[in-house]
Amino acid sequence: MDLKNFSKDAVVGVVGVGSFGTVIANMLAEKNKVLVYARKEEVVEEINQFHRAQNREFDPTILATHDPEELCNSCHTIFFMVPSSGFQEVARKFAPFLQPYHLVIHGTKGLCLDLPEGKDLDSLKSINRRRILTMSEVLQKETVAVRVGCLAGPNISKELALSQPAATVIASKFNEVILEGQRLLRSERFQVYGNSDIIGVELSGVLKNIIAIAAGALAGLGLGENAKGLLISRGMVEMIHLSKALGGSVKSVFGLAGVGDLVTTCNSVNSRNFTVGYRLAKGEKLSEILADMEEVAEGINTVKIIKGFLESADLRAPITENLYRVLFEELEIEEALQFLMKYPFNVDVDFV
Structure with missing residues (x-):
């Protein structure tokens, strides 16, 4: 994909094109150039050609890629919108290309387990806290990303897609992550609060x-x-x-x-x-x-x-x-x- 003209200005990355990822990408596209990552090549082609995929509409300015390296090289701030069941796998796929300078904000409301070799969740009777990872902890464990944040709040995708008023929280130990998340997402119909207690x-x-x-x-x-x-x-x-x-x-x-x-x-x-x-x-x-x-x-x-x-x-x-x-x-x-x-x-x- 040719990004020569696309990358003259700052580009925001979105990983995942499920319902919430699509909504966030469209909201970001109101003020920014957006590059989304999808695993399947046919989904990427559909977004780039027809501005839609999986019965979801994309802002015409949004481009898509299935190459993690391309997205990481093009984007300083990246939103991870991936279900928790596949989050660790995707983090590992992006790990070779994420750098400490990236700002990474996830929107996944789930937990992941750091399991012993050969074990799965059903085989464990009890689980201590060090085995339980939030998504920010997954990102910090699997990648060299340092400035990590999360996006959480009453954000039902169908309502956001209809531009109904809502709000969210950007949480991070790093104030610059909070400020950047607010700058990118805040609008007249979408309020963005900050919180330093990411866990x-x-x-x-x-x-x-x-x-x-x-x-x-x-x-x-x-x-x-x-x-x-x-x-x-x-x-x-x-x-x-x-x-x-x-x-x-x-x-x-x-x-x-x-x-x-x-x-x-x-x-x-x-x-x-x-x-x-x-x-x-x-x-x-x-x-x-x-x-x-x-x-x-x-x-x-x-x-x-x-x-x-x-x-x-x-x-x-x-x-x-x-x-x-x-x-x-x-x-x-x-x-x-x-x-x-x-x-x-x-x-x-x-x-x-």
């Missing part, structure tokens, strides 16, 4: 997916707003305890990437995690749901990982534990709900 922000975005699955199940059972209010409030308490145990700040859970995203995904039929819970409550099997979902519901893998972490940390997280039993041990949702209603929560707020 807390990442964990908030990850843990709320668990509660979103449970909220979808409540909706599928038709149990009303009182039950949802109970779930969200107790879910936030569970998120706070888990985030603290995993190294995050309580403040981030109370922010846009925590409670803001939690409330949004627990009320949205456009949330993949909410949809999984809803369909489970309607009697579908998890295998059936996953078979026809176009994109990953990150909360499913997160439930597995956090359940393993609970075993090693001697912690209780009743919503997560019972959701694990529903997803992987065929516990009926009604039984899980009865257990939670009888669980002896004696104190409303126990984290202040």
